[in-house]
Amino acid sequence: MPELPEVETIKNDLQDKIIGKKIISVFPLWKEIVKDIPFDIFAKQVEGREIVGVERRAKNLIIKLSDGLNLLIHLKMTGHFLLAEDSARVSDNGRWVEAKNKNLTEDKQNQFIRIIFYLSGNVMLAMSDLRKFAYIKLVDDKEMAEFLANYGPEPFDENFTAEKLGEILAKKKTAIKKVLMDQSQVAGVGNIYADEILWASHVHPLTAANKLTDKEVEDIFENTRKILLQSLKNRGTSTSDFRDIEGRKGTFGDLRNVYRRTDLPCPVCGGPIARISIGGRGTHFCPRCQKEVK
């Protein structure tokens, strides 16, 4: 589940590897990954363009192309990129075949390649996505700006403060867990980090957002930054599908305290972690440490 730290990891790696390269050609293994326009039109539009930047906003990855066009990419749950340098080729079943990149395909998660970009300098950029939820859209700068305007503040934006978060939460009377995961309120937090942030803040996930004390809001704000940064330093969470552009797993999963730890002991009090469903999502918390529901 690529959330902020996972998409940021991909962004950073891609910035080092693909900026300045030209898209020579695009090879589809599943054409429908490109939304809104036919694949052939898409291919014609992007071929020959230079990659001039890579950015992230919320969980979106944006690959900026020359002359104001952008690849707007959402990885949804199982999407990830794989980059291969030198003489890589692809077989018609979507698997990398050249020996140099064999380590990438031995991992089952890497075997669902849907599209490949052949770049200048013998670089091949593939997008893998087991569940076919991920998409690529071709948008110009104006459409991009309009789309991104729907999102809430970025956790690491210097203008985002505990006070700003407090103003957002005061307007919502639903469960804090839902608000944290709502991309139009706060950008980049998904199920894994919402559970971890609330545990670290000693806040029960069902607590109404507008009933939180100033102290709790401050804790949630601080822990959001702290946990996302810690995960970023660990190159994300790979408890299931996430891989970086070299096919490697992130290590934050080893550091998690509650997410997917149902019935295991809480690292602080030793009591069993509980699992409930909030908004249809599995939610993990410690009933002793996160007691109060207001």
Next chain:
DNA sequence: TGCAGTGTTGCTTC
């Protein structure tokens, strides 16, 4: 073995 669970977003329904 069949079927519930998994998770993000956006569309539909209330």
Next chain:
DNA sequence: CGAAGCAACACTGC
């Protein structure tokens, strides 16, 4: 209009 529910999909685990 806000909020809840579900579909999109494919694989895993019980």
